[in-house]
Amino acid sequence: MKAITANRLTDGRVIYRTPDGDWSPHLAEAARLDGDNASTALALAEGEFAVAVGPYLIDLDEDGPAGQKWRRESIRLVGPSAGTTHVLGAL
Amino acid sequence: MYRYDEYDHALVRERIEEFRDQVARRMDGRLTEDEFKPLRLMNGVYLQLHAYMLRVAIPYGALRAEQMRVLARIAQRYDRGYGHFTTRQNIQYNWPALVDIPEILVHLAEVEMHAIQTSGNCIRNVTADPFAGAAADELEDSRPWAEIIRQWSTFHPEFTFLPRKFKIAVNGAAEDRAAIRFHDIGLQIVENADGERGFEVWVGGGQGRTPRLARKIRDFLEPQDLLSYLTAILRVYNQHGRRDNLYKARIKILVDSLGIDAFREEVDEEWGYVRDGDLRLPQAEIARIRAFFTTPRPRSVSPAPQTGPAAFRSWLDTNRRDHQVEGLSSVVISLKPVGGTPGDATSEQMSIVAELTERYGFDEVRVTPEQNLVLPHVENGDLFAIWETLREHGLATANAGLATDIVTCPGLDYCNLANARSIPVAQAISATLSAEGLAEIAGQVSIKISGCINACGHHHIAHIGVLGVDKRGEEFYQITLGGAMGTDAAIGEIVGKGLAGEDVPAAIARILRRFLELRQTGEAFIDTLRRLGSDAFKEAIYADLAA
Numbered sequence: 001m002k003a004i005t006a007n008r009l010t011d012g013r014v015i016y017r018t019p020d021g022d023w024s025p026h027l028a029e030a031a032r033l034d035g036d037n038a039s040t041a042l043a044l045a046e047g048e049f050a051v052a053v054g055p056y057l058i059d060l061d062e063d064g065p066a067g068q069k070w071r072r073e074s075i076r077l078v079g080p081s082a083g084t085t086h087v088l089g090a091l
Numbered sequence: 092m093y094r095y096d097e098y099d100h101a102l103v104r105e106r107i108e109e110f111r112d113q114v115a116r117r118m119d120g121r122l123t124e125d126e127f128k129p130l131r132l133m134n135g136v137y138l139q140l141h142a143y144m145l146r147v148a149i150p151y152g153a154l155r156a157e158q159m160r161v162l163a164r165i166a167q168r169y170d171r172g173y174g175h176f177t178t179r180q181n182i183q184y185n186w187p188a189l190v191d192i193p194e195i196l197v198h199l200a201e202v203e204m205h206a207i208q209t210s211g212n213c214i215r216n217v218t219a220d221p222f223a224g225a226a227a228d229e230l231e232d233s234r235p236w237a238e239i240i241r242q243w244s245t246f247h248p249e250f251t252f253l254p255r256k257f258k259i260a261v262n263g264a265a266e267d268r269a270a271i272r273f274h275d276i277g278l279q280i281v282e283n284a285d286g287e288r289g290f291e292v293w294v295g296g297g298q299g300r301t302p303r304l305a306r307k308i309r310d311f312l313e314p315q316d317l318l319s320y321l322t323a324i325l326r327v328y329n330q331h332g333r334r335d336n337l338y339k340a341r342i343k344i345l346v347d348s349l350g351i352d353a354f355r356e357e358v359d360e361e362w363g364y365v366r367d368g369d370l371r372l373p374q375a376e377i378a379r380i381r382a383f384f385t386t387p388r389p390r391s392v393s394p395a396p397q398t399g400p401a402a403f404r405s406w407l408d409t410n411r412r413d414h415q416v417e418g419l420s421s422v423v424i425s426l427k428p429v430g431g432t433p434g435d436a437t438s439e440q441m442s443i444v445a446e447l448t449e450r451y452g453f454d455e456v457r458v459t460p461e462q463n464l465v466l467p468h469v470e471n472g473d474l475f476a477i478w479e480t481l482r483e484h485g486l487a488t489a490n491a492g493l494a495t496d497i498v499t500c501p502g503l504d505y506c507n508l509a510n511a512r513s514i515p516v517a518q519a520i521s522a523t524l525s526a527e528g529l530a531e532i533a534g535q536v537s538i539k540i541s542g543c544i545n546a547c548g549h550h551h552i553a554h555i556g557v558l559g560v561d562k563r564g565e566e567f568y569q570i571t572l573g574g575a576m577g578t579d580a581a582i583g584e585i586v587g588k589g590l591a592g593e594d595v596p597a598a599i600a601r602i603l604r605r606f607l608e609l610r611q612t613g614e615a616f617i618d619t620l621r622r623l624g625s626d627a628f629k630e631a632i633y634a635d636l637a638a
Contacts, residue, residue: 007138007142009117009118009189010118010188010189010190011142011143011188011189011190012138012139012141012142012143012188012189013141013142014140014141049120049123049124050118050119050120053124053138054124054138067564068561068563068564069564070564071503071564071565071566072140072503075140075503075504075512076140076141079141080141080504080505080514081504081512081515082432082504082512082514082515082518
């Protein structure tokens with residue numbers, strides 16, 4: 001399962017493409033895609049450069065970002081992990 | 092410090108209006124991201140994981156109080172209340188909105204600052220010894236030369252599209268605090284046998300995926316020839332540098348492939364064409380620039396205090412530096428509180444530093460390559476008052492140069508290029524070493540952490556380096572030992588397989604404990620390491636991991 005993510009043009013914040021072709025800061029509102037759907041949606045997203053910068057596909061499972069880039073995408077989703085807890089395995 | 096003239100002001104103002112128009116055209120869709128990206132990068136605007144990042148140039152790391160105050164206001168108004176000081180003596184804001192950046196640039200311009208030369212394949216912001224004009228071991232102040240290079244290189248039409256970025260550092264002291272041997276060009280001010288001042292010129296140093304120590308290209312360069320010689324080096328690089336391969340495009344690769352002797356021949360031939368032309372620096376111009384950089388005199392002369400609360404004396408021991416003028420000292424303001432983010436300062440802290448700079452610091456504060464701040468000139472009689480204020484605002488950590496004075500890149504928490512996190516690793520190391528009091532006992536030890544092979548955290552030149560790597564979605568950290576950035580410059584060596592992040596703090600604590608067992612009386616960590624080799628520490632790194 002995949003979703004499309006990008007950065008919002010105005011302020012760079014992380015956004016996800018929704019099923020109706022809008023963009024949301026919430027992963028929960030992202031369109032879940034697979035196979036040809038993903039490629040088609042990505043091609044459309046790439047044309048939306050006045051809203052979203054650098055759209056690309058990410059892997060998802062039921063819990064959120066998955067695959068080799070799960071940590072990077074988890075950090076994009078929730079923000080920097082660096083804080084006062086010093087818990088390296090928190091993500 | 093240098094003050095803008097009418098040309099500087101006009102140059103920066105015009106650039107802001109140009110960028111304002113570019114942002115407007117990007118917003119309304121007239122520019123695509125592919126068209127806009129090189130334009131924003133030329134104004135210091137990156138797009139990172141969560142937001143845009145604005146990198147503001149601090150030429151040779153020097154700021155006046157009013158400039159620091161504006162940096163604080165920008166952090167408060169346009170960011171999340173903090174800024175991040177970098178290893179290249181600049182400041183980065185991690186959260187500005189693109190639409191706000193033209194206004195941020197206006198605020199910067201009002202205090203003679205900008206974000207030019209902080210990105211792109213140009214000559215980047217020139218760096219220098221953060222103790223220039225103050226250090227007791229200084230032969231000559233490097234700031235006037237850094238300023239001359241800044242003026243010459245800004246918007247230099249011939250060198251705006253180099254094969255890759257290009258970094259120049261200047262050092263005028265006996266100890267190299269500018270890491271000149273890890274720059275594309277490093278300049279060391281020297282005195283020849285006749286007592287004349289000039290430059291020893293080093294070329295082809297750098298870090299990243301191919302770390303190289305710069306090689307000496309010239310023993311002595313007369314000051315008036317500085318710009319013509321730099322031009323000759325850059326022309327050879329511009330012509331022969333590898334534009335076909337991003338990873339082989341830095342000048343260090345060209346120097347490697349030609350060899351330093353052949354490279355020198357090429358430079359000398361080119362130099363012959365320009366040496367006696369317009370680039371020859373007139374003595375009057377050198378004197379004009381020098382006049383901006385004075386070293387203050389104290390109102391009263393007193394020795395550095397020897398008494399006071401234990402915490403104050405501890406801070407003096409680690410964070411005070413001897414000054415070239417009797418009655419003055421330099422002090423390091425640590426941006427490395429235990430468990431904090433290295434290099435970060437809140438808006439409030441920046442404002443306090445501005446106030447101290449104005450009140451006690453002869454209106455000058457510096458940013459160091461170690462991501463700390465320095466008040467280069469303070470009267471010894473004011474040290475206690477300065478310390479008290481710093482302590483009230485979490486800025487009096489007594490750890491300059493100790494193992495908890497950790498340098499780190501933003502890593503995977505912010506950076507688009509990173510493979511692994513670095514800030515949480517630094518925080519965990521700092522907490523572990525502090526809990527045991529190891530940093531204070533071990534003395535001078537440098538620890539630097541990079542979240543990828545681009546080495547923005549300078550791990551190659553740390554006594555103990557930590558490099559984050561990604562293996563199939565998991566973070567691992569390679570330990571390097573034996574790097575150094577000073578006159579004894581060296582590239583650290585990887586000692587073995589990577590560690591899981593949670594194992595790194597304990598491994599570093601074991602390295603330091605082993606050092607305490609092995610050191611001879613008065614021996615520094617790096618000297619013990621060089622005497623015994625990294626094998627003496629390898630077992631300590633990997634002990635306890637098998638279980």
